Amino acid sequence: MTTIDTSVQHAIEDAAKLLRRSNHAVALSGAGLSAESGIPTYRGTGGIWTRFGEPTIDGWELFASDPKAWWEEAIAHGASEFSVAIERSEPNAGHIAMAQLEEMGRLAHTITQNIDNLHRRAGSRRLTEIHGNRYLVRCMNCGARERLETVSLDRLPPLCCECGGILKNDIVMFGEPIPDDALRESYKQAGASDLFLSVGTSAVVYPAADFPLMAKRRGSPLIEVNPEETALSEFADVIVRAPAGVALPAIVELLAQEL
Template sequence: MTPEGLERAARMVADSGLLAVSSGAGMSRESGIPTFRDAMEGLWARFDPQELATEAGFRANPRRVWSWYAWRRERVLNACPNPGHVAVAQLAEIVPELVVVTQNVDGLHADAGSRGVVEVHGSIRRVRCLDRGHAFTGELPPYTEGEEQDPPPCPVCGSPLRPDVVWFGEMLPVDAVQRAWSLAGRCGAMLLIGTSGTVWPAAELPLVARRSGARVIEVNPHPSELTHAADVFLQGPAGEVLPALLAAIRTAAR
């Protein structure tokens, strides 16, 4: 991250009108939340993703899959937003309009104060029933490390509860996708944070924004598959770069 790059990015954000923020797993990693692959550690390292993140895997062994997600959910609920999440929420106070579109399922953007977050991969904090999609709002049993538990039944239809996340082979939520693509097509600038650029179709969002005339600013510790599409690349962790960007915008506005 150079002073010149930070200044250019600050001008782009300040002039954006509508700022779309697209965040990926790298942002959550700074809060101590492992990526999907990194979460397959310890007890879970011997399993294939197809066993833990597909409907077929859940139907074959609901106890195993539910327990893995319960373990991950406990880690999420014990995590805190990092300074990058907080900076994004504060940016919403100084630009005309800001909407966060995230691939992350942890809910940390909302915890930091962002409103109307578009979750294209769902949320690990929510559950719904497998067969009918009934939302469940009750209290879930706590997870004990190293143990497995059966998924509770849906109180409406008795179907087993499952995490409200997008598994391999499933469609993304239609409403979230439509809103995300609409924002990418209308925004004046897109802030791309902590994504590898390899998860599709979310990786298309900055390309949609760029084709529509928006400026793209990438924040990442290392170049990604989408760095070529960025007008400005701010190299570094989100927890350091985004507070600096926020400060630069505030300074320029004085």
């Protein structure tokens, strides 16, 4: 078992206390959580973008101007190092603990910036994937989502079976607006929260980074779970300086003791 130092242990107890008192806790998760499952982050040392450069800034424009060419290119290009890492990954103890908190009625909703499907695989059901899900496609016309594997790629671009609109992968590209449904749900949840939990996110990408601050402005306490300091740290009421896979199961254990 991992030894937890005293200051982290105290923060874990404080976080459990806040969760116990809350009625509508909302979490925001980011790349740091999935990094614990072996998925490289975008930014920072060893990050995909740091090593290979940031993806093209006009990704959305390229797709919108010629969806057929985009799909052809995506299929021809095959699996990237990033997607191979995702294929091989498993939900970690942090993902599982978040699903357990939901199950226990302690976590009302999770907003994730991750596209890797690991929250769903861990069992989270009240989930908004604000940057999409790499296993889904989304209709540009009606917004319906389907599993990528069920879509025929014989004719490109693939079309929506509901309305005939053009399908794109669900991952939100640079320059692409966040899908309305995901954005609306995230603002609704942040607006309804009485406690906010930020997990493994550096909180630099908007609009996601705004949700914890929005909750904070409403007077909701903010818990940060992150082994590193972030832009959110100065606003946090409780900071658990530990990996999610260590901190969150310990919080679940404390809350489970009282059931």
